[in-house]
Amino acid sequence: MSRARRAAAATAALLVAGVVAGAGAPPAQADPDRPRDVHPHLRSHLVAYYDFDHPVEGDVALERDQGRSGTEIELVNGGAAMRVPDRAYKRSGDALQTRQVNPAQAGNDDWKAGIFSASGVRTLRAFSGVEGTTVMGWFKLEMDQPALNSTTANPTDRFNAIGLAGVLTGDSDGHGVRALLELIDVNGELRLVALGRRLDGGNSQMFAAGEDWRTLLPKGQWVHLAATFDFTTGAMALYRNGQPVDGFYTRTGDPWLVSGPGPHVTTASDPRGIKIGGSFPQDTLERNPCDCRMDGLMFLDSVVSASDVEKQYRYMAR
Template identity: 65%
Template sequence: MRRLLVVGLVVAFSVGLAAPASASWAVLPTLSRNLVAYYDFEHPVRGNPALEQDRGRSGTALSLVNGGADMRVRDGAFRGSRNSLQLKQVSPAVAGNDDWKAGLYSESGVPSLRAFHGAREASIMGWVKMTGQNPAPNSNSAAPDDLYGAIGLAGVLSGDSNGHAVRALLELIGVDGELKLVALARRLDGGESQTFAAAEDWRTLLPPGEWVFLAATFDFDTGEMALYRNGKPLAGKYVAAGDPWRLEGEPEPDLASATDPRGIKIGGSYPQNTREGNACTCRMDSLMFLDRAVRPWEVALQHRWMRWG
């Protein structure tokens, strides 16, 4: 890893890497052309502070659902960042639609996210801090002690999603009876998903009150996925046996479905706000959605640059 980091530093500096003056440009130059969407929560849309500007190339504004501008809090994850996004469950005992989450949804697909239409690869990266009870009480259950079986972080929806199904996702879900930090993806709309689950206890990976930089990468052609914490790869395992992405046979290369994603979900499912699901009481900062699998040295350098740059 040290050799990879040195090589990465040489590459990054060779294309003009300079210390970030603010969170609005704290992204490695090697990643900029693949940065489809980037939300630093420093840039409300003029005239509508309940929307967040996209600092990536797609220009896809993000809706701060239910909490609006109040969801931006003074707690930057790294030097140069001032604000982060507060996500939380509001009424645990009520099956309502008031959880603080973020995202966007269109049943006909989101054309500005077309980079994930027929994509060969993808990545999701960003900072997370747990700030309350996780997993949250299941507001859709009549049993007062029921908890959600997952903690929603960030994902790109599939082309046929109802607000829950994803093309690529960073989340915590149950694996073999235990909650695990996972990268989860579905290559084909309506098809099976594959999950890469981190081996280490999620409470160790995401301790309460601590900012952690997470990354998940997806290669729809080879079937390879990876997870990273604070720039370092995490050991783990693939959960689904066989060939859930249907990679065997023709055609080559294997790509994601040729449909526009129906949106993005952050901090829980159903960004269209029709239902609550998998709430996360947490903060997030500088979320990045990319249309290629970020290399290990880039993940390490991105974390180092944001943390110490």
């Protein structure tokens, strides 16, 4: 079955489930004591969680969600081969391998992961009209600069970013995001950033790390990263191995339009999906591929406090 047909089938199945359970019924709640590698303080806000140790029975190219939403993601182009034995933390099993496959060809064969639906992903409704979001996980980069741009004729042209993980907007083409961790060119210099957008079709804002990205993400080393997005105030933050990262906002003014009367939340639309290791999880275009490994990816519907980010890091790294 093609990805488009699979996405359509998944959406239809969700709609049927909604009719059976009641149109307004929320997704089934996860066991409050699970998953074991998530600190208890975070579990009630854990919408989606992927440890890449839980393939879907009958289709190993899909990964089961260990959060409360039940949002399966696809391991695009590489399937089961993208699960590799590598320990990001003590109780880790497999990790996700993403990579650029053929930089000289304008094709759609890069290894990446995620889910996409043009009508919105119902199970990700927790990120609709939400006050805050957190994206966190373990990352190990195996690249020194952004990948060669496979979409242009210039053999030396490179993409301007390295995609890590994020939640798409409700009107995304597979690239635009509400909340994203990535490395991107900021005034001619690659930087680790939290990139957020409160309103569909609105302006984005970035909080960029001041420290050199190669120091924050040494090649070949596992690092725990977190980004928080407070859509009520416009505040964002980055964390590395449980500690805050100093940085700066890349836009002045009020790009999220939070200075007027509130409440200020994201657009009330279901996100069109999740992207991991590059853009366009529907596999229609290649952009910002990441030659890296990832594990323990968490997407939460709140702004996790600095103390809880540290607790989560220590909980996994203990």
